[in-house]
Amino acid sequence: QVQLVESGGGLVQAGGSLRLSCIASGRALSSYTMGWFRQAPGEEREFVAAISWSADRTYYADSVKGRFTISRDNAKNTVYLQMDTLKPEDSAVYYCAARITSLVAAPSEYRYWGQGTQVTVSS
Numbered sequence: 001q002v003q004l005v006e007s008g009g010g011l012v013q014a015g016g017s018l019r020l021s022c023i024a025s026g027r028a029l030s031s032y033t034m035g036w037f038r039q040a041p042g043e044e045r046e047f048v049a050a051i052s053w054s055a056d057r058t059y060y061a062d063s064v065k066g067r068f069t070i071s072r073d074n075a076k077n078t079v080y081l082q083m084d085t086l087k088p089e090d091s092a093v094y095y096c097a098a099r100i101t102s103l104v105a106a107p108s109e110y111r112y113w114g115q116g117t118q119v120t121v122s123s
Helices: none
Strands: 003-007 010-013 018-025 033-039 046-051 058-060 068-073 078-083 092-099 117-122
Touching (some): 018 092, 018 117, 046 078
């Protein structure tokens, strides 16, 4: 079992930055591919970014490519999402998630989920 806890969300103006963190407990994070997802009210949960267990591969949704950066520190059991040049349409609850094998974008492929952190971007 892996427990995931997100933090770092908040209210920011358009063009600003936030850094989300996801801390894992229960098992070593180094065993898992990690992903970030988001869900706005009335919308489906959507993929944002993913990173392989060794951090040698990353994968981004087109909507965030060039603005967001996913990284991880396995020694700290933590995954990060640096979000720059934020837009109002980035407003959502952001979730981190874990799976054992390859980088994928489908939320249904991730087994473990955090409870989410709210990001609100004002115009």
